[in-house]
Amino acid sequence: MNFEQIVAHIKTSLGEEFILSTDENASPKAIIVKAENLVEIMDFLQKDDQLYIDSLSCITGLDNGPEANTMEMIYNLYSIPFNHHLMVKVELSREKPVIDSLCGLWRTADWQEREVYDLYGIHFNNHPDLRRILMPADWDGFPLRKDYQEQEYYRGIKVEY
């Protein structure tokens, strides 16, 4: 299936309101969905007979900075049997970045979401084990945010990069 067919299929099966807009400029082409619909759409994409998008390749968090005041979550999906692909984007508010976890659908989401939580501070509902994964547990702040101020000393070690 190509991108237009996938979008049409989602719209006829789930409803028009589930896809806010599309981004044809992105590669793979992207659909933009609401945060509260994410799990429902992903569940449909994974289980539907015609789409059968079984592989969640990459989860990316993104901070648009204090001026835009938004954060984004980007999911790159691939179907192994049908060889079609899709990017799903979700926009979140920067004050309270909360989104539902996909751990119930893909177990690979576990560590990748922990990484996003670690570096961006986006909170995942229903995540079984939301701890920091790469940074030390007692580190201050979320390093990949655009307005991140690194702490000057960490246990007497000068922090500079």
Next chain:
Amino acid sequence: MANQVQYIFDKENLRKSAPQKFKSEDLKREEMIVNIGPQHPSTHGVLRLEVLAKGEEVIEVVPHLGYLHRCFEKHAEKLPYNQIIPFVDRMDYLAAMNTEHAYAMGVERMLGIDKIIPKRVEYIRVLVAELNRLASHFIALGSYGMDIGAVTAFFWMTRDREHIVRLLEWASGARMLYNYIWVGGLFYDLPVGFEERCLEFTTYLKPKIRELERVVIDNKIFIDRTANVGVLPVDLAINYGITGPMLRGSGLKYDLRKVDGYSVYPEIDFDIPVGKGEAGTLGDCWDRTWVRVQECYESIKIIEQCLEKLITEHKRTRDFDPRALAPKKIRPKAQDFYIRAENPKGETGFFFRADGRSDVPFRCKARGASFVNLSIINELAKGGLISDLVAVIGSIDIVLGEVDR
């Protein structure tokens, strides 16, 4: 400077920075916590495993990562596209060429120059990437033998890897971290005589891999240690996002070199070996190792075909400049872009967001194959013995530079 405090010592520091999941007070009878790593040869780097064990039996494995974390992505947000390539090398430092190839390809596609790259450049890229894939598999196989107790394999494999490393040093000037594949071209053309020497090397190598097969893979002790251990069913593998030789070891014929057909791979004839469960169950540690060995043969096939093309059809000419297309200023249009490519460890992906106004990526995310592959370790190891845990870690083939990034 002399009196400056270097590090404020506190007994509780480790507990605060990497808290254990299990507490010794809560353990049931006969249960114990075994801490493996971060400095332990069988964890293949700085990986710490917190193992809840009951006697010899593993109940749960909790990996603690981040001892090698450099925050590549933060660095990438401050550097122009071409200056990120050395950082990309240091992710999977055993297969730097493959990662460079994926990265350069992604940026070229964003710029829209991927179709006009000269064929000779593409063939050289595939050639060096496959040489590097061999080197990476040699380390994986050699150190896996060492984990299991076969010390010979490690010496043999480092000996043969040394030839590859020297070939690549001859081409690029560095042994491991090359910065050879540039956006839009190459650092240099291949040195004169490289093709012939490389062909000599592949002739030398083929019997050596057969030798390795006989010493390690077909060995009774090795089969006893790895067959039916750490069985990974294919549906679980896909659900966990496992890629590369691990996924193919579970019996799924899925290789991005064929599926996506990037670079000149569609013009090259090679097979994708998949596990068949010959020694035990399909998807056990032995299958994964077997797939790696077979991939070495396939890589040699690819190398020979590349050399053939580089000698005949796309041969060296006096006026060939591999940097001719390398752009002075790399400024892609505003877009989101995801590229994936087949590395020795699995699928390496790069997500870019270009804002169209600067030479610096707004966001550059790397998906490490080892990072995702490692996440399955608890599923594979639980219920087995602690000695099987060592066999499982080795068969996942992780590089901690890529896990921690």
